[in-house]
Amino acid sequence: VPIRWEEALDTLADKMMELRKNNEPEKLMYMRGRYSPTSTDLLYGTLPKIFGTPNYYSHSAICAEAEKMGPGYTQGFFGYRDYDLAKTKCLVVWGCDPLSSNRQVPNAIAKFSDILDRGTVIAVDPRMSASVAKANEWPPIKPGEDGALAAGIAHVLLTEGLWSKEFVGSFKDGKNLFKTGATVDETAFAEKQTHGIVKFWNIELKDRTP
Secondary structure, X not given: OOOXXXXXXXXXXXXXXXXXXXXXXXXXXXXXXXXXXXXXXXXXXXXXXXXXXXXXXOHHHHOHHHHHHHHHXXXXXXXXXXXXXXXXXXXXXXXXOOOOOOOXXXXXXXXXXXXXXXXXXXXXXXXXXXXXXXXXXXXXXXXXOHHHHHXXXXXXXXXXXXXXXXXXXXXXOOOOOOOOOOOOOHHHEEEOOOOOHHHHHHHHHOOOOO
């Protein structure tokens, strides 16, 4: 039922004051879309702090900041970056569709056909996306099973000795000790640019056969 702005504001204010009186300010959650002077500085930046709720979320959480987090945790670089699609020979599109929904859509569209000409595109996605439609390979995984697939791939890479020795490092005596179901002594492996790969094998990957 349509109501006037004044009624809407009064209703909102009454609900918020009810939470304050009940000492439940955390039950207020504020979610905003993209940026504007009002939504950013006043409603998102000030209102939740004054009211006393920690539950306020920005559009950035599923956009810019989420994108920065990937290279931040894997490469130590929290910032915007693009991929070297001009030289890519094997493109694995995992759970996203760069042809329609990434920050650099025009660049992906321009480079995609060249990648197909000189290499391979593998799209891991439960749905038929634009990238899937053009890909050479499409494992149509069930939703929520990305982790199982990733763990199976990692298990094979390690047990068959296919990991990058130059980047990851290797066993000190040159013998591959990654065997299905067997734990490995962490001191037997000399890591280079990674951290905790043997620990992760012992905790998670040793039993994760395809």
